[in-house]
Amino acid sequence: MSTEAQTFKGVGTPATRMYGLMAIVALGWVLLGGLIFTPEDAVQGDAVRIMYVHVPTAWIAYLAFIVTGVASACWMIGRKHSLGFDRVAGASAEVGVVFMAMTLLSGSLWGRITWGTFWVWDPRLTTTAFMFVTYIGYLAVRGLGGTAQQRARRSSVIALLAVLEIPLVHFSVVMWRSLHQRATVLSPDGDIKMDGLMLFTLLFGVFGFSVLFAWLVSHRQRIMAMQDARQTSALDVAVAERLKEAQA
Amino acid sequence: MSMSVSRIARAVAAKDLRIELRSRVVSNQVLPFSGLVMIMFAFALDNDDVLQRVAGGLVWLATLFSLFILVQRTFAVETYDGALDSLRVAGVNPQGIFIGKSVALFVQLLVLESVLFVAAVVLYRVNVNGSGVVLLVTCVLCATAGLAFVGTLYGGLTAGARGRETLLPLLLLPVVAPVLICATRATESAFRSGGVTVGEGWPWVGVLAVFAAVFGLGGLLSFGSLIEE
Amino acid sequence: MNHAGFIIAVYGITFGVIVGLAIYTIRQGRNLSRTVADKDKPWT
Numbered sequence: 001m002s003t004e005a006q007t008f009k010g011v012g013t014p015a016t017r018m019y020g021l022m023a024i025v026a027l028g029w030v031l032l033g034g035l036i037f038t039p040e041d042a043v044q045g046d047a048v049r050i051m052y053v054h055v056p057t058a059w060i061a062y063l064a065f066i067v068t069g070v071a072s073a074c075w076m077i078g079r080k081h082s083l084g085f086d087r088v089a090g091a092s093a094e095v096g097v098v099f100m101a102m103t104l105l106s107g108s109l110w111g112r113i114t115w116g117t118f119w120v121w122d123p124r125l126t127t128t129a130f131m132f133v134t135y136i137g138y139l140a141v142r143g144l145g146g147t148a149q150q151r152a153r154r155s156s157v158i159a160l161l162a163v164l165e166i167p168l169v170h171f172s173v174v175m176w177r178s179l180h181q182r183a184t185v186l187s188p189d190g191d192i193k194m195d196g197l198m199l200f201t202l203l204f205g206v207f208g209f210s211v212l213f214a215w216l217v218s219h220r221q222r223i224m225a226m227q228d229a230r231q232t233s234a235l236d237v238a239v240a241e242r243l244k245e246a247q248a
Numbered sequence: 249m250s251m252s253v254s255r256i257a258r259a260v261a262a263k264d265l266r267i268e269l270r271s272r273v274v275s276n277q278v279l280p281f282s283g284l285v286m287i288m289f290a291f292a293l294d295n296d297d298v299l300q301r302v303a304g305g306l307v308w309l310a311t312l313f314s315l316f317i318l319v320q321r322t323f324a325v326e327t328y329d330g331a332l333d334s335l336r337v338a339g340v341n342p343q344g345i346f347i348g349k350s351v352a353l354f355v356q357l358l359v360l361e362s363v364l365f366v367a368a369v370v371l372y373r374v375n376v377n378g379s380g381v382v383l384l385v386t387c388v389l390c391a392t393a394g395l396a397f398v399g400t401l402y403g404g405l406t407a408g409a410r411g412r413e414t415l416l417p418l419l420l421l422p423v424v425a426p427v428l429i430c431a432t433r434a435t436e437s438a439f440r441s442g443g444v445t446v447g448e449g450w451p452w453v454g455v456l457a458v459f460a461a462v463f464g465l466g467g468l469l470s471f472g473s474l475i476e477e
Numbered sequence: 478m479n480h481a482g483f484i485i486a487v488y489g490i491t492f493g494v495i496v497g498l499a500i501y502t503i504r505q506g507r508n509l510s511r512t513v514a515d516k517d518k519p520w521t
Contacts, residue, residue: 011507049478049484050487171426172425212495216502226509
């Protein structure tokens with residue numbers, strides 16, 4: 001174990017501190033604006049307040065999925081198979097699964113207010129639920145153990161297969177639900193005529209959550225780097241001890 | 249001199265099917281299990297009209313439940329004696345292994361589904377005739393191909409090491425959801441349940457064919473990485 | 478505010494989870510950082 005003076009306290013750098021701060025400001029605004037300053041919607045009433053939180057978390061959840069896919073592809077294509085890409089993929093999935101859970105929760109409560117039910121078999125909702133379960137499967141595969149490169153190989157294949165599979169699921173569900181034509185008056189996002197302050201709060205929220213996502217993934221990715229480094233050095237230490245035993 | 253992919257595939261498929269013929273695990277365990285599942289559905293749903301209406305879905309659900317067992321079985325025969333590792337170490341082309349195991353799984357699934365459809369006719373009183381049969385056969389072939397590819401692919405990943413087998417249903421079910429949706433709709437068309445015409449079933453079979461193609465190709469490309477340790 | 482319960486629940490859970498996750502991440506980062514040499518931290 002290292003005995004060098006630890007000058008660095010954590011995983012923050014000036015860059016991450018900057019966007020951490022931006023996230024706090026933006027999210028603070030969403031909290032105050034969403035709950036207090038913005039007016040209620042003409043059609044939805046106060047239920048629109050959930051949208052300021054639901055839309056950004058949904059956006060982040062989908063973004064995280066794309067980032068995981070792209071990072072997995074980068075790991076696979078690069079000749080060095082740089083583990084940094086694998087860690088970003090994993091960190092993004094971890095953050096994504098949390099945000100997806102929050103999206104499903106907020107959307108469900110929104111639905112309870114506007115449609116009267118917690119769930120409808122709407123294609124977007126159903127596909128989101130599938131993405132959530134797929135994420136969980138991906139994280140389970142990451143937890144299977146072995147060396148970091150083994151983990152990277154397995155997870156990148158699973159991630160890329162998921163990228164193939166989710167559009168197929170979505171398409172099948174769209175075809176399926178089009179059999180049961182329902183007039184949906186309101187959908188979970190868009191379709192709302194928003195006045196200036198409401199629109200600003202929504203967009204600022206998307207910005208704030210995006211920056212939050214970047215902050216979380218950076219930190220998570222650095223933590224994983226340290227965990228991988230510890231595993232390697234633990235291995236080195238064990239090998240050195242065995243060598244000493246053999247020579248003694 | 250390395251063998252060609254098709255020779256490897258044929259050898260692997262023949263081996264798997266021969267093992268099954270000798271051990272009779274599918275015929276003596278999986279088929280009775282799936283028949284039981286069909287009966288259990290009747291207990292749970294307890295309504296002849298409902299059963300007839302949803303028969304298509306029940307057949308494919310029973311197929312999926314049995315799929316997990318079949319997939320785990322097809323890889324258990326490999327990992328039991330480290331056979332898969334030996335094949336890998338010997339430098340056998342993994343694409344050949346993938347195709348071979350998919351073919352064997354395809355055959356076993358077809359046998360299973362035939363029995364299930366007979367059970368549906370008998371237990372749930374569905375009728376199929378004329379153009380419905382053509383639709384049904386095409387649907388079954390496309391759906392089964394997709395299931396075989398996906399099962400082999402994810403089975404390869406979850407085979408072997410402790411704690412991995414339980415991962416298979418979690419990984420597999422979301423992936424086969426499109427097959428369940430499309431195969432059920434096509435089967436309902438073939439059965440003409442609830443007034444659906446046979447013609448309406450064909451688009452669903454189209455999606456099944458796409459699914460099989462996507463995962464057949466995906467499997468060829470990635471199976472090697474998945475079974476590597 | 479109508480449906481105040483639901484709305485506050487959504488905000489409470491969302492922001493609660495975010496704050497909790499942030500605190501957990503920072504803490505984990507600091508704890509791990511003590512045990513790993515600086516050379517293994519490419520961001521320093």
